[in-house]
Amino acid sequence: MATATVPATxxxxxxxxxxxxxxxxxxxANVLLVLRILAANPLTLAxxxxxxxxxxAALLIxxxxxxxxxxxxxxxxxxxYPALDAxxxxxxxxxxxxxxxxxxxxxxxxxxxxxxxxxTDLGIGFSVAGISLIIGTLLGLVAGFWDAPGSLSxxxxxxxxxxxxxxxxxxxxxxxxxxxxxxxxxxxxxELAVIVTWWPFYVRLTRGEVLSIKxxxxxxxxxxxxxxxxxxxxxxxVRNLLEPLAVYFSLDVGTVIVTYSTISYVGVGVPPSIPxxxxxxxxxxxxxxxxxxxxxxVTAAIFITVLGxxxxxxxxxxxxxxxxxxxxxxxxxxxxxxxxx
Amino acid sequence: xxxxxxxxxxLTVDYAVGAGTFRALNDVSLELAPGRVVGxxxxxxxxxxxxxxxxxRLLPEPPAKVKTGKIIFQGTDLMRLPxxxxxxxRGTGIGMIFQEPINSLNPAYxxxxxxxxxxRIRKLREHGLTPRVKPDVKGxxxxxxxxxxxxxxxxxxxxxxxxxxxxxxRSPPMTKEIHAEVLDFLRLVRIxxxxxxxxxxxxxxxGGMRQRIMIAMALSGKPALLIAxxxxxxxxxxxxxxxxxxxxxxxxxxxxxxxxxSHDLGVIxxxxxxxxxxxxGHMVEFGPVAEIFESPRHPYTKALxxxxxxxxxDEGVLPSLSGSVPNLSKLxxxxxxxxxxxxxxxxxxxxxxxxxxxxxxxxxxxVHKSACFFPEEVPTMP
Numbered sequence: 001m002a003t004a005t006v007p008a009t010x011x012x013x014x015x016x017x018x019x020x021x022x023x024x025x026x027x028x029a030n031v032l033l034v035l036r037i038l039a040a041n042p043l044t045l046a047x048x049x050x051x052x053x054x055x056x057a058a059l060l061i062x063x064x065x066x067x068x069x070x071x072x073x074x075x076x077x078x079x080x081y082p083a084l085d086a087x088x089x090x091x092x093x094x095x096x097x098x099x100x101x102x103x104x105x106x107x108x109x110x111x112x113x114x115x116x117x118x119x120t121d122l123g124i125g126f127s128v129a130g131i132s133l134i135i136g137t138l139l140g141l142v143a144g145f146w147d148a149p150g151s152l153s154x155x156x157x158x159x160x161x162x163x164x165x166x167x168x169x170x171x172x173x174x175x176x177x178x179x180x181x182x183x184x185x186x187x188x189x190x191e192l193a194v195i196v197t198w199w200p201f202y203v204r205l206t207r208g209e210v211l212s213i214k215x216x217x218x219x220x221x222x223x224x225x226x227x228x229x230x231x232x233x234x235x236x237x238v239r240n241l242l243e244p245l246a247v248y249f250s251l252d253v254g255t256v257i258v259t260y261s262t263i264s265y266v267g268v269g270v271p272p273s274i275p276x277x278x279x280x281x282x283x284x285x286x287x288x289x290x291x292x293x294x295x296x297x298v299t300a301a302i303f304i305t306v307l308g309x310x311x312x313x314x315x316x317x318x319x320x321x322x323x324x325x326x327x328x329x330x331x332x333x334x335x336x337x338x339x340x341x
Numbered sequence: 342x343x344x345x346x347x348x349x350x351x352l353t354v355d356y357a358v359g360a361g362t363f364r365a366l367n368d369v370s371l372e373l374a375p376g377r378v379v380g381x382x383x384x385x386x387x388x389x390x391x392x393x394x395x396x397x398r399l400l401p402e403p404p405a406k407v408k409t410g411k412i413i414f415q416g417t418d419l420m421r422l423p424x425x426x427x428x429x430x431r432g433t434g435i436g437m438i439f440q441e442p443i444n445s446l447n448p449a450y451x452x453x454x455x456x457x458x459x460x461r462i463r464k465l466r467e468h469g470l471t472p473r474v475k476p477d478v479k480g481x482x483x484x485x486x487x488x489x490x491x492x493x494x495x496x497x498x499x500x501x502x503x504x505x506x507x508x509x510x511r512s513p514p515m516t517k518e519i520h521a522e523v524l525d526f527l528r529l530v531r532i533x534x535x536x537x538x539x540x541x542x543x544x545x546x547x548g549g550m551r552q553r554i555m556i557a558m559a560l561s562g563k564p565a566l567l568i569a570x571x572x573x574x575x576x577x578x579x580x581x582x583x584x585x586x587x588x589x590x591x592x593x594x595x596x597x598x599x600x601x602x603s604h605d606l607g608v609i610x611x612x613x614x615x616x617x618x619x620x621x622g623h624m625v626e627f628g629p630v631a632e633i634f635e636s637p638r639h640p641y642t643k644a645l646x647x648x649x650x651x652x653x654x655d656e657g658v659l660p661s662l663s664g665s666v667p668n669l670s671k672l673x674x675x676x677x678x679x680x681x682x683x684x685x686x687x688x689x690x691x692x693x694x695x696x697x698x699x700x701x702x703x704x705x706x707x708v709h710k711s712a713c714f715f716p717e718e719v720p721t722m723p
Contacts, residue, residue, distance in 0.1 A: 149403065215401070217444040221555070224399055224439075225459040225562060226432020229425075235458075239449045322542045323448055 034319050044315025050308025054122060062119035081109040083116035083275045092291050101297040105287050110294050114301050117275040122305070124187075124260050125253040128194045133249055135195075136202020137241075139164070143203065144210025145233050160203065167200040173259060180268040190269045194260060202248075209244055213237050243320040250313030254306035261302060277302050345413075346598050347373040347396065347566055352410030354391055357403055363670035365391040365405070367622040370697065373566070373615075378592065378599040380613030380630065382606055382645075384666050388622040389602045390440070393570040396600070397435045398427050415565065433463050436564030440571040442551035446543035452554050453539025456523045460561045464519065526557040529594075531587060549580035553587065560595065568600045573608065588612065606649055610634060618642045621667055621677045627697055628709020636703045638716035640682045676714070684718055 038045045060078045068076035081088060086106035093103040101110035143160040146153035167175075179193035213219065214237060222236050223229075257277075263269040264278025272279055277298050284294040354366040366388045373379045381389050394400045396412055398419060412419040419430060431437075439445045446455060520539075527535035530553040543551060552572060559567060572588070573581040585608060592599065592612070601612050609616050609630065616633055618626040618641065626639040637643040644662040664681040667673055676694040679685040697710040713719065 217439055217441050218447040220399055221437070221439055221445040221558075222447070222458075223428070224397055224431055224435075224437035225558060226428050226430075226462045227458065228428045236447055239447070323544045 037319050038315070041315050041318070043311050044318070047308045047311025047313070047315060050304060051312050054118065054305050054308060057115070058119040058122045061115055062123075079112045079115050081112040083112050084108055084273070085112075092287075094291075095293050102291065102293040104284060104294045105291065110297050113275050113280055114277070114297050117277050117280060118301070118305075120187075120270070120274065120276050121257050121261070121302075122253075124191060124194075125257040125309075128191055128198060128256045128260065129249055129252040131195050132198035132202055132252075133245065136199040136204075137206045137245065139199070140203040140206025141210055141233060141238070144207035145214055145237065147211070161207065164200040164203045167197065168204065170197065172197045173262060176259065176263060177266065177268060180263060185268055185271060187270045187274065190260070190263055194256065194263070198252075198256070201252075202245075205244060205248055206241060209241050210237055213240050216240075243317055246320055247313050247316050250309050250316055254309040254313075257302065257306055345372045346375045346415060347371070347600070348411070348413040349392070349396065350411040350413065352392070352395060352412065353408040354388075354395055354400065354410075355406045355408055357406065358670075361670055362406075363668075364622050364672075365669060366395065368696070369410075369619075369622070369624045371617055371624065371627070373598055373600060375565075375598055376596055377615060378601055378613045380601045380603065380609035380616040381619060382603055382609045382616060383619035384604065386621075386666055386669070387619040389604070389619055390570055392619070393437070393568050393600065393602045396566075396568060397431050397437060398424070399431075399437070429466070432459060432562035432564065433466050434565055436559035436562050436567045438552075438555050438559050438567065438569045438572045441575050442548055442555050443575065445555055446551055448543055451540055451542055452546070453520075453523055456526060456539075456554065456558050456561055457519050459558050460519050460522045460526070463562050522561065526561045527554075529560065529591070530554070530557045532557075547580075548576050549583060552576060552580075552584050556584075556588070556591070560591070560597075564597065566598045566600065568602070570602045571604065574604065585611065606634075606645060618645070621672065622669060623677055623694065623712065624697060625678070625694075625712045626710065629705075629707045632703050632705050632707040632709050635705055636720060638700055638703070638709065638711040638719050639713045640684050640719055640722055641678050643719055643722055644681075683722055684713075684715055688714055 038048055064078050065075040068074070084106075085108045089099065089103045089107045089109065091103060091105050091107040093099055095102040099109050099111065101114060104110050104113070139160050142153075143157040143164075147157040148154045149158075175197045176190075176193045179196055180190045183189040183193065219232060219236055222232050227236070260269060261276070261278035261281065264276050265282050267282065269278055270276045272283070280298045281295065284291075284298060288295050349369060349371040352366050352369045353364065355362045356365050369388070369392060371379065371381075371392075381392060383389050391400065391405070395405075395407060396414070396419070398412075400407070407420065410420065414430065414434065419427070422430070446452060523539060524535040527538060532538050532550070532553060538546075538550075538554075543554075546554065556572070569588070573584050576584060589612065599612075601609065603609050603612075613630050615628065616630045617624050618633070618639065620641050626633060626637065626642045633642060634646065637646055641662075644660075647660045648662065650659055662681055667677065667680070673680050673690075675688075675690040675692060676682070676685070678694070679689040682689065692714075694712050695714060697712045698716075699708055699710050700716055702708050711719075
């Protein structure tokens with residue numbers, strides 16, 4: 001290099017410059033930024049806390065019995081009582097210290113029922129939204145990136161979009177109900193039914209974003225720098241898709257939980273022997289007036305979980321977008337000048 | 342004249358818009374010798390950028406469609422290469438700087454990583470690790486002031502990628518090497534604390550800084566030909582001056598061949614050796630800058646030159662050219678320029694303009710080409 005006359009001196013770390021960030025490592029710096037943004041947005045923070053608590057609780061409820069069975073030889077639950085244990089207690093007790101959400105008409109502990117259903121519902125939310133995300137995003141990437149009319153890829157793109165349109169034209173819930181009814185009752189069948197109605201939304205979202213991203217000057221500039229098409233797609237386009245997808249996914253987990261509960265409620269979801277919020281709602285509906293705490297507990301569980309994911313989803317955009325990230329972080333630590341140079 | 346690095350021959354590009362099409366480039370020819378800087382000047386919509394984008398085949402197809410023409414780069418007609426081989430030409434063969442520095446950097450990545458990507462692409466090609474590139478391709482040695490051999494990056498045989506070697510180049514020592522080069526290129530474009538800048542996101546930089554980064558990115562591929570598509574148009578005047586000074590200095594240091602596209606005659610006069618004047622998709626005049634500025638032989642060039650304000654004397658109202666650039670989908674009959682041309686006569690309204698023809702040497706003793714029926718009358722144009 002003919003002109004590299006400036007020696008590579010270490011620039012003294014000015015307060016708020018990015019040099020300390022490098023020393024801390026990028027991961028550490030990013031975690032710190034995320035925490036600052038969360039601290040500055042109470043609603044996002046609330047959503048984040050709900051999602052973390054709900055997820056950790058679901059993991060504990062699902063894993064501890066199995067692991068303890070493996071290690072101790074007998075199953076230990078984190079819940080006070082077994083679920084759906086009819087006749088264990090005096091039926092119809094109001095909430096008390098012994099039974100946080102009271103007991104239901106069959107004499108089972110409502111809190112244990114609702115909590116046991118948590119891993120099932122959350123798992124369904126994540127798996128249905130997750131599988132739809134993967135299928136829909138891959139199809140959407142193909143349909144959006146290689147859509148030149150008249151070519152073979154353009155034909156593939158058009159076919160994907162027309163099939164997507166057909167699926168989108170059905171009302172989601174009705175289609176899911178019809179498919180579950182046709183395939184028979186069962187957890188896997190009903191989940192697949194929801195996935196079948198769910199993926200087209202991701203195709204639409206992804207394709208739209210890809211269409212707008214791929215004509216951005218920075219994509220052209222990357223192409224001009226000799227970057228191959230596949231690398232442009234997976235590095236430059238996908239990275240800019242992450243924000244809308246993550247936001248949509250987070251909101252979607254909640255929507256799936258509500259939809260799936262509805263399917264179970266009308267009786268085509270998981271079998272009644274498995275505790276699930278829709279199932280519980282169905283079995284408690286007769287005691288709405290006599291034992292309101294039963295229905296209210298299930299409703300509250302669904303409401304809080306879905307609200308948590310929605311609030312987190314709204315704040316995710318700020319966390320994932322580097323443009324707003326540092327600005328938000330700098331306003332969060334007002335007075336220090338933040339991370340901006 | 343030495344062997345040409347780039348030769349554009351009879352390039353015609355159409356855009357399909359709605360039901361109709363319009364011709365953005367009409368039979369444009371251009372020649373660029375190694376080490377020369379060729380300017381392309383013209384009004385908005387005359388096809389300058391289309392020309393710049395069509396050389397590395399970056400035009401969006403559709404709507405654009407190259408009808409005819411050859412783009413001969415280092416002896417290879419790029420138009421006849423399959424599309425999937427084009428990335429092997431871009432970056433290391435033909436680099437490009439764009440008009441909008443604001444959007445030409447990916448907002449999601451730190452600028453250091455973006456320059457590193459282009460350094461890495463070149464390194465892989467230099468080591469013969471990426472397909473589509475002949476293994477003995479020499480990068481353009483920027484420290485030695487010599488011109489690149491017409492490095493044959495495109496006609497080489499297809500070499501399958503050596504995966505284990507490719508992976509090795511991503512391992513830490515190579516990454517360190519790339520990082521060092523990134524810093525070198527940032528210093529080359531006069532960025533003071535490159536260590537800090539590499540860690541910033543594009544939105545944290547000013548327009549001028551971003552354009553410097555873009556220049557660094559384009560140069561880090563060490564291209565044999567650099568296409569600068571209005572690199573200063575989106576910047577304000579002081580930053581424009583800084584970037585131009587930088588580019589001028591870099592031209593001395595780097596001595597790469599440049600196709601410089603601009604609407605600013607002053608910039609072209611300062612930067613370019615040769616200049617091509619474009620009007621409504623046609624190249625109307627082409628030749629050495631000094632000669633064309635001294636004695637233009639196309640009425641459009643003459644009119645353009647007259648409309649530059651003179652800062653030393655008050656001329657009152659600047660002379661301007663009546664009419665405006667024609668709609669490309671409804672070009673006038675005959676010579677495209679005839680409705681605005683003070684010299685127009687019957688033949689101009691009936692026959693399409695002649696091809697660029699070489700004229701006898703002008704006052705400075707150099708030859709240039711003009712696409713006018715009556716080039717000898719231009720000096721006396723009212």
